[in-house]
Amino acid sequence: MNNWSFGSLAEPSQYQHPIDVSGLDTPTLLAQLQMMLRIRLAERCLADGRRDGLIGGPVHLGVGQEAVAVGIAAELRKTDRVFGAHRSHSHVLSMGSSLHRLFAEILGRDTGLSRGMGGSMHLWDQPNGFYGSVPIVSGTVPLAVGAALAAKLQGSGDVGVAYLGDGAVEEGVVHESLNLARMLKAPAIFVVENNFFASHMHISLRQPKESTARFAAANDIPYEVVDGNDVVKVRLAAARLISLAREGKGPGFLEAVTYRWYGHVDWREDIDVGVNRSSEDVNSWRKRDPIARLVAGLQAVGLIDADQLAAMEEEMAKEVADAWNMAQADAYPPLSALTSRVFADTGVTQ
Numbered sequence: 213m214n215n216w217s218f219g220s221l222a223e224p225s226q227y228q229h230p231i232d233v234s235g236l237d238t239p240t241l242l243a244q245l246q247m248m249l250r251i252r253l254a255e256r257c258l259a260d261g262r263r264d265g266l267i268g269g270p271v272h273l274g275v276g277q278e279a280v281a282v283g284i285a286a287e288l289r290k291t292d293r294v295f296g297a298h299r300s301h302s303h304v305l306s307m308g309s310s311l312h313r314l315f316a317e318i319l320g321r322d323t324g325l326s327r328g329m330g331g332s333m334h335l336w337d338q339p340n341g342f343y344g345s346v347p348i349v350s351g352t353v354p355l356a357v358g359a360a361l362a363a364k365l366q367g368s369g370d371v372g373v374a375y376l377g378d379g380a381v382e383e384g385v386v387h388e389s390l391n392l393a394r395m396l397k398a399p400a401i402f403v404v405e406n407n408f409f410a411s412h413m414h415i416s417l418r419q420p421k422e423s424t425a426r427f428a429a430a431n432d433i434p435y436e437v438v439d440g441n442d443v444v445k446v447r448l449a450a451a452r453l454i455s456l457a458r459e460g461k462g463p464g465f466l467e468a469v470t471y472r473w474y475g476h477v478d479w480r481e482d483i484d485v486g487v488n489r490s491s492e493d494v495n496s497w498r499k500r501d502p503i504a505r506l507v508a509g510l511q512a513v514g515l516i517d518a519d520q521l522a523a524m525e526e527e528m529a530k531e532v533a534d535a536w537n538m539a540q541a542d543a544y545p546p547l548s549a550l551t552s553r554v555f556a557d558t559g560v561t562q
């Protein structure tokens with residue numbers, strides 16, 4: 213990395229090539245494609261639901277960024293401890309969470325991942341390794357370090373994962389977390405989804421350099437910077453960093469360069485809101501589509517044909533529609549939940 217600039221990695225006209233899938237196992241690649249399609253269609257459904265007034269709270273969509281979570285999750289197990297933030301639908305779904313329970317949460321239903329009390333930004337699915345997401349930017353980063361430290365003390369070989377954005381690194385607690393994780397050799401994996409924007413502000417207006425991996429270097433933490441729209445590159449980099457962490461070598465930092473197709477929140481594209489987000493940018497990043505590129509890579513070596521792809525798309529569309537319809541038919545929490553669900557039930561009585 214030269215002077216913490218991404219170079220061509222930041223150019224949407226570059227890296228549009230089919231993904232190189234050679235030497236990788238076919239079932240995993242197809243499962244990753246299916247998961248990326250599931251996430252894409254689920255978020256499209258949420259965009260429409262929000263636009264049509266069916267969803268009460270805001271939804272932060274990550275369409276275009278699916279390869280990051282799917283590549284990372286390929287190297288995780290259910291006993292790992294994953295933390296997200298405000299844009300975490302992909303993070304929770306990639307761990308194997310139920311689409312129906314995610315939709316139910318966003319619709320405020322009793323069957324939701326957080327029993328309908330949190331909405332899109334308060335997701336929880338610990339049985340699948342997802343320890344929670346919160347809207348406070350960077351708020352979960354120190355929690356991931358603590359969870360990683362606990363795993364180290366327990367000798368489980370599990371890791372803590374913190375998903376954060378390029379904007380989150382502007383919070384002081386991220387730097388404290390990096391330093392502490394390094395000093396305690398906590399098996400924490402920091403995954404920065406660098407999509408160049410924090411709300412409506414481009415990174416060039418917020419930071420002197422575009423690559424946030426400089427903060428890993430400053431804390432003597434091994435790091436990798438990858439094309440975040442290449443699920444294979446993300447997965448291979450994650451494998452290297454996660455295996456070091458599992459072996460007791462301490463934290464790792466993965467910066468994935470990507471882009472969100474929707475605007476900061478809800479279904480609009482936010483063209484010309486803020487700086488450096490024009491339709492040309494969005495359209496050229498669409499050509500760097502992580503799903504289309506994986507399909508092209510699989511087709512190039514005969515691992516999927518048009519009929520198989522159509523069948524997979526149809527299956528995912530049906531799964532999404534069924535989950536959405538089921539969630540909409542579910543009941544809201546009872547009124548008593550307003551007081552009984554203020555704190556989690558830990559089972560501890562006094």
Ligand SMILES: Cc1ncc(C[n+]2csc(CCOP(=O)(O)OP(=O)(O)O)c2C)c(N)n1
Pocket residue numbers: 298299347348349350376377378379380381407409410411476
């Ligand atoms: C502590 C805190 N400050 C500000 C906000 C308002 N806010 C919500 S999302 C966001 C931008 C975050 O940008 P980034 O970390 O790059 O994530 P992205 O939205 O790009 O996924 C801001 C400033 C907040 N939720 N929490």
Ligand SMILES: [Mg+2]
Pocket residue numbers: 377378379405406407408409410411
């Ligand atoms: Mg961002």
